Amino acid sequence: MRLVAAELVESRQILPGQWIQSFHAPELATGSRAGQFVHVRTGDYSGLVLRRPFSINTADPATGIVTLHFRTVGRGTEWMTRVREGERIDMLGPLGRPFEIDSRSHNLLLVAGGLGMAGVRMLADEAVRGGRRVTILFGALSASHVYPSSLLPDEVEYVVATDDGSLGHHGFVTELVPEYEAWADQAFACGPHPMLKRLAALAAGRRDRLGVAKLGRKRGGPTDPLGSAAARRKSFLQVSMEQNMGCAVGACLGCIVIGVAGPQRVCREGPVFAADEIAWESIS
Amino acid sequence: MKAKKKVVISTEVRRSKAPKSGKRAFPPVWSEDSGAGRPIGAGRKVETSGDASSRPRVETGSAAVADLGAHVVARPTMSQREALDRVDLSVDIAPQRGLLLLNPILVASGTFGYGVEYGEVVDVQRLGAICCKGTTLRPRAGNPPPRVTETPGGMLNAIGLQNPGVDAVIEKYGPIWQGWQVPVIVNIAGESIEDYVEVARRLDGVPGVAGIELNISCPNVGKGGLQFAIDKDAARAVTAAVRRATELPLLVKLSPNVTDVRPIAKAIEEAGADAICAINTLSGLAVSVDRTRAFLGNTYGGLSGPAIKPVALRIVYEVAQVVSIPIVAIGGVTNLDDVLDFFACGAVAVQVGTALFADPELPVRLGDELRAECLRRGLTSYKPLIGTALPARTGAPSAKGAEYRP
Numbered sequence: 107m108r109l110v111a112a113e114l115v116e117s118r119q120i121l122p123g124q125w126i127q128s129f130h131a132p133e134l135a136t137g138s139r140a141g142q143f144v145h146v147r148t149g150d151y152s153g154l155v156l157r158r159p160f161s162i163n164t165a166d167p168a169t170g171i172v173t174l175h176f177r178t179v180g181r182g183t184e185w186m187t188r189v190r191e192g193e194r195i196d197m198l199g200p201l202g203r204p205f206e207i208d209s210r211s212h213n214l215l216l217v218a219g220g221l222g223m224a225g226v227r228m229l230a231d232e233a234v235r236g237g238r239r240v241t242i243l244f245g246a247l248s249a250s251h252v253y254p255s256s257l258l259p260d261e262v263e264y265v266v267a268t269d270d271g272s273l274g275h276h277g278f279v280t281e282l283v284p285e286y287e288a289w290a291d292q293a294f295a296c297g298p299h300p301m302l303k304r305l306a307a308l309a310a311g312r313r314d315r316l317g318v319a320k321l322g323r324k325r326g327g328p329t330d331p332l333g334s335a336a337a338r339r340k341s342f343l344q345v346s347m348e349q350n351m352g353c354a355v356g357a358c359l360g361c362i363v364i365g366v367a368g369p370q371r372v373c374r375e376g377p378v379f380a381a382d383e384i385a386w387e388s389i390s
Numbered sequence: 391m392k393a394k395k396k397v398v399i400s401t402e403v404r405r406s407k408a409p410k411s412g413k414r415a416f417p418p419v420w421s422e423d424s425g426a427g428r429p430i431g432a433g434r435k436v437e438t439s440g441d442a443s444s445r446p447r448v449e450t451g452s453a454a455v456a457d458l459g460a461h462v463v464a465r466p467t468m469s470q471r472e473a474l475d476r477v478d479l480s481v482d483i484a485p486q487r488g489l490l491l492l493n494p495i496l497v498a499s500g501t502f503g504y505g506v507e508y509g510e511v512v513d514v515q516r517l518g519a520i521c522c523k524g525t526t527l528r529p530r531a532g533n534p535p536p537r538v539t540e541t542p543g544g545m546l547n548a549i550g551l552q553n554p555g556v557d558a559v560i561e562k563y564g565p566i567w568q569g570w571q572v573p574v575i576v577n578i579a580g581e582s583i584e585d586y587v588e589v590a591r592r593l594d595g596v597p598g599v600a601g602i603e604l605n606i607s608c609p610n611v612g613k614g615g616l617q618f619a620i621d622k623d624a625a626r627a628v629t630a631a632v633r634r635a636t637e638l639p640l641l642v643k644l645s646p647n648v649t650d651v652r653p654i655a656k657a658i659e660e661a662g663a664d665a666i667c668a669i670n671t672l673s674g675l676a677v678s679v680d681r682t683r684a685f686l687g688n689t690y691g692g693l694s695g696p697a698i699k700p701v702a703l704r705i706v707y708e709v710a711q712v713v714s715i716p717i718v719a720i721g722g723v724t725n726l727d728d729v730l731d732f733f734a735c736g737a738v739a740v741q742v743g744t745a746l747f748a749d750p751e752l753p754v755r756l757g758d759e760l761r762a763e764c765l766r767r768g769l770t771s772y773k774p775l776i777g778t779a780l781p782a783r784t785g786a787p788s789a790k791g792a793e794y795r796p
Binding site: 107108109147153154155156157198349350351352353354355356357358359360361362363364368369374388 | 500501502503504507508510511523531532534535536537538539540542543544545547549552695696744745746747748749750751
């Protein structure tokens with residue numbers, strides 16, 4: 107974690123209201139892993155007192171470029187779209203815990219809803235680089251909100267669902283998951299909390315339906331402590347959670363989600379959690 | 391007996407008592423051509439009369455301005471660095487018991503965790519002090535999410551005093567704090583006087599705990615907290631009870647959610663508090679996006695940030711005129727001007743809170759900027775900046791925290 111002056115090198119609108127900005131920030135590009143985020147300071151002349159957290163969309167250590175993918179939802183993100191190329195903005199990062207891929211997992215299922223693509227996009231790069239097969243299931247409102255396939259690695263299988271049926275499967279993206287649950291060794295998801303809740307319910311019943319062996323230690327042996335990287339690595343489903351955030355370093359306790367072991371800070375214990383760490387009945 | 395105490399304006403005398411002044415020992419401020427070997431006014435002691443009824447006061451209003459001679463740096467040949475080094479920012483915010491800070495910029499409770507969270511980006515040793523997250527007797531899970539939201543010029547929070555309990559805090563962070571030079575002031579909260587007393591008792595004598603900030607003003611917990619801050623008798627009772635339980639320096643944090651803060655501040659002073667912190671957050675509300683309910687999980691939240699600075703200034707201004715213990719100001723500090731405003735209204739130190747989230751380096755930078763500002767004004771101490779905006783003669787604020795020694 108450090109404060110970085112990231113220089114904007116490219117800003118483009120990939121979809122109506124959705125932007126991908128590229129920043130030259132070698133410190134972030136080399137040090138970050140998929141699932142981590144940065145806390146971006148927006149112009150303070152506009153009366154904004156908080157930074158904005160963004161998942162690191164991609165990071166390229168070779169060029170020192172990191173990209174952020176966001177939707178303009180308020181004054182902070184609107185301010186970001188007006189930043190000019192060459193200007194530097196203040197980022198704190200990389201923050202949070204990353205997705206963990208088990209070394210025995212070959213087939214990875216990535217599930218993204220809307221802007222959730224930004225949360226799992228970098229994981230696709232990591233997995234492809236590691237020679238793993240990746241399927242991304244993507245859900246959006248309509249065809250005009252679908253993440254362009256040209257922005258994904260060629261090796262990835264990309265399946266789309268839209269709520270209005272204008273492209274791909276007509277319905278929620280979670281309806282596509284059962285087709286892949288036998289194929290996938292691990293699943294990773296980012297998106298609206300109801301979607302994650304549905305996925306967690308599916309993941310919880312998966313082992314019984316498929317009768318697959320549990321990854322990790324045999325029954326009776328020591329178990330990995332809840333919340334540890336090892337526990338996340340052995341979990342079938344990892345989810346990236348979202349919450350209104352204050353400090354993003356774990357000091358203010360503002361960004362909690364309710365976990366089975368009590369409140370969990372999204373910025374420190376998350377944003378990536380094993381699905382069984384979250385008390386899903388508290389999530390609506 | 392109070393009146394017998396000497397009021398000393400000499401920076402040298404204060405310096406000699408500052409334990410941590412060894413490295414940055416105050417160089418003599420006299421110039422070669424000064425006949426007396428010291429600048430005009432330096433070392434001058436103001437003796438109060440023995441009249442028991444008259445409270446010793448340092449006139450920090452117009453009198454202080456007239457006294458600027460005592461703080462003039464008369465060495466234009468000095469390098470900038472040396473000149474900055476001889477500006478004295480140290481302050482004792484609990485003169486009766488001793489809580490010496492190297493500079494008057496603190497970080498506010500709840501915004502800096504336990505001091506370790508920001509460790510990778512902030513040099514915590516350069517802070518004046520750290521007020522840690524509100525600590526209660528038993529662990530608390532806090533309020534349901536969402537807990538924070540941004541508002542124009544500020545933010546609402548409703549954390550609900552989530553903390554692992556005082557014993558866990560002592561066990562986990564005590565050893566870390568003990569190794570730090572920066573004082574850690576533990577913010578404590580409770581539902582009853584017994585809770586407060588027990589927490590204070592457990593903190594008493596713990597190495598690494600430099601003081602207690604009594605949080606009687608948290609607006610985000612259903613029971614406890616705020617009720618002690620809105621009634622002067624309750625405030626007096628809880629302050630006095632904690633005072634009896636501990637010898638640690640005791641700061642009491644006021645709530646702005648009251649009609650008139652002055653009787654409460656007075657009661658807290660009379661009950662034996664070493665200093666007053668003002669202010670906690672203002673109670674506020676945000677509405678959900680679909681406007682069917684309140685946004686925050688706790689319904690109500692506490693408003694902080696630049697939006698509340700005028701309220702904080704008003705309360706510091708009022709309190710400064712009725713109490714003679716030091717005042718630590720909190721509320722919307724985002725730059726040096728804010729710090730100077732609070733000093734002008736009678737505060738001897740300020741806490742930075744919400745602004746940290748956007749700019750974690752701000753408190754350390756404010757210390758540097760204050761030092762430079764003192765130098766620019768030709769001061770060797772920031773004390774003359776205190777209380778300059780208070781009405782003259784109607785009870786100037788005490789600069790006891792700054793100038794007063796028993």
